[in-house]
Amino acid sequence: MERDQILKYIQENTSPQETREIEKWIRSSKENTQKFNILKARYLATTFEETSKIINIGKSLEEYKRVLDQDTIAKRKRIWVETLKYAAMIVVVFGLATIYQVNTSDTSPIVSIPENTITLKLENGDIKTIDDDGTTRVVDSHGNIVGTQHGNRIIYNNESRVEKLIYNILTVPYGKRFDIILSDSTRIFLNAGSSLKYPIKFIKGQNREVYLSGEAxxxxxxxxxxxxxxxxxxxIMVLGTSFNVTSYPEDNTTNTVLVEGSVALYQDEDxxxxxxxxxxxxxxxxLNKTNMEITIEKSETFLFTAWKNxxxxxxxxxxxxxIKKLERHxxxxxxxxxKVLGQELFTASFENPSLEHVLNTFEDNYGIEYIIDNKKITINP
Structure with a gap:
């Protein structure tokens, strides 16, 4: 795993797919876990760079001793203030060293969220795991209820007194799907391997904006x-309509299919x-991500919305x-x-199928041979 990729993960700038890959790498061995912990500790240390430029431990200790050696009564109040100041500096520095030591000596994985888990990141940075068969309440930083979860759906209410944009981020792993009903009653179906950033409440008079990675x-x-x-x-800008957006980072295109209504597509500068x-x-x-050109053609919308069911x-x-779609699904x-098989074209339709049914269909109809090893499938030459 490249150092830059790990740093990108620590800074929370990775896509859902990159996050899964890095977390899998961290858990794969004690050596990888230790490497990650060391790199994270060093990164945390660099965030105190400006403090470390100001503080000189040796000088602080000398000044601390000099202040304590002054014994005039008139200066005792000033001595107490100076003592606290230098002591605080030293605590910060040694506290940082302790953080570094704890992180570098701990060989247990920092990432404790189980694989294949739906997560909800709150505005304060806390991450909650979501059981898609359970129920829970979504609260803001003040403990106010802003939404409720029932099974594979979260419904946000419009009764919150929030008067500024506060975002949650819902991440759905491969193999799962999830629904959200936003505070304005907009309903969003999230496909596998997708992430959506959205306000817990839209503000009157402002555009309603959400941020998607994946498919919805x-x-x-x-x-x-x-x-x-x-x-x-x-x-994509709309007033009220139904449409599907596919925007996985690893795909070469971003696709928008309109079911009803109308939408306007544009890039930031437009x-x-x-x-x-x-x-x-x-x-x-x-949208072709290579040349950034948009092409439009007629399409059977059900081809792009069948995944909802x-x-x-x-x-x-x-x-x-x-293969990409099956891996996500x-x-x-x-x-x-x-390799020859990879470029061949296929037409097929499956209604809520099991993985075995899909694989057996390809085997029976197209003579494809494969081996299953846990969650890894190998297609033979």
Whole structure:
């Protein structure tokens, strides 16, 4: 694992897929865990760089002794203040050294969140694990209830007295799906391997903005304030409509499929200009991440929304693309040793299938041979 990747993870700048890969690497061996702990400790130390430039331990000790050696009664009050100041400096420095020592000597994984767990990151940085069969309350930093979870859905209320934008981040791992109903009654279906950042309450008079990495289907509630979906490469603005957005970091395209209503697509620099691409129902807009060009074509929308009901549908799709979708859908790893097979096109439709059913269908109809080892599947040449 590259040092820059680990630092990116420590700074919480990784995508959901990168996060899973790094956490898996950390847990894979004691050596990796120790390497991560050391690097994190050093990173924490550098955040005190300005403090360390100011503080000189040797000088502080000398000044501390000099102050204590002064015994005039008139200076005792000043001595007490000086003593506290230098003692505080020394505590900060040695406290930092203690943090470094604890992190470097501890060989247990810092990441304690189990794999394949839905997580909710609150505005104060706390991370809650979500049991998609359970119920819980979502609270703000003051303990006020802002939403409730029932099974695989969180519903945020509009009764909160919050008057500023406060964000939660919901992350859904491979193999799972989850729904959110926002404070304006907009409903969002999150697909496997996706993350959504959103306000716990929208502010009246301001755009309703959310940030997506992965795939989601939106049923946007009508409102006088535009609803904007931000992805890394493309933004989608709507007033009230239903559409699907696919924006996985590892994919070469960002796709938007409109079911009903209308949306405007644009890049950041075009938000306030007329350079927006309008999309009408039954059409697919694809942004090529290489040349940043958008193409529009008619499309069967169910091909892009079947996942909401657990279904899998392919139309003239390469086997390599099918592998990506299966890995996300079932939280597995597929190694394809048949390079010719990777570029072949397939058409198939499965209604809420098991992984075994999908694999057996490919084996029976296309003669594909495979080996299953736990959560790893190898396609034979």
């Amino acid at each position: 289907f939106f049923e946007v509630a009508k409102n006088e304030n535009p609803f904007i979906v931000n992805t890394n490469e493309l933004d 938000q306030d200009s007329n350079r927006k691409t309008l999309l009408t129902p039954g059409h697919l807009a694809s 657990g279904n899998i549908v392919f139309r003239h799709t390469t086997f390599n693309e099918i 079932y939280d597995i790893t597929i190694i394809n040793n048949n």
